[in-house]
Amino acid sequence: MIPSQMLKGTLEGCILAIISKKETYGYEISEELNKYGFGKVAEGTIYPLLLRLEKNKSISAVFRQSEVGPKRKYYSLTDVGKKELLTFEESYAELSNAVSKLLRETGGHSIEQTN
């Protein structure tokens, strides 16, 4: 389970990445995150982030009739969102490299213990 504080900074970018695959809705995003190993991320966590992304024009929303039940809000990536996603990918790669390098050089105790 990834701690929520650690998740906070990256979730927005991860949501953009999921939306970049195909037009999708809140619950499907939550399921996708779970599938990728993020654990159960409630729609209540995702919805405010979707609002922020919509406000920043990174995503756009349309209402479509769902197969069961009422209309659903489907989100897709805009050009602004595509640029945003690229920036996130670069920033995350930088962070990931830095953390990996640090842990390698400090011995990566917990990894060694696990092994």
Added chain:
Amino acid sequence: MNKQTKQLLNENNTLAKQLKENYSSVLTDIVVYIRSANISEYQQEVVRRDITQIMVDGTRRGDSPENIIGEDYKVFCDNVLGELPKIKTTHKIITFVRTAFCCLALLITIRFCFVLIDLFLGETTWPYFPVTTGDLINIGLIICFSIAWVQALCKNAFNASSNNKLILSLVVMMLVSIFINLFLNKALFTVHGVVVIVSAFVLFIVSKLIDQRVLL
């Protein structure tokens, strides 16, 4: 409330009927809390629609509200509200004026009814209405208290322990109002009955016009 907002409100009411009991009570608390937020009525309904749809989907899947929204509903609401555009001070003032006019129309109508009761009891100054110092103070006090009280009620939607304090404040306000009317009962001036009822009608119409034409 303009046409677009009213239409959305009606759609949301219909949508909410699809919710199960456990979801309905959670949604009610969330909507009440959102009503106190510094966002437009239209934005309130947009958010309400999104949250209701999330919940209707959850109901169909058999998920619990906690699974969908998270453990802390207030934190969820604060996160949502944090992402929405705030209304300007002028908008807030206009909203206050609209509510005050509507309350004033209602208070005048109630006062009119009391004078009608007096008319049947034979103790009347009909067609003239005496206006006392107590009446004027009470009108201002009741309008300000009502607006503040509803705001406090909404803000504490997730805080059940505040209910007793809210009820107590209501009782205190009623007692204060009664005492003001009892002790400050000297008539300052009189108003003709026709003027009273026309004033109430005009205030009500103006509040409706502000609602439909100004507040978007």
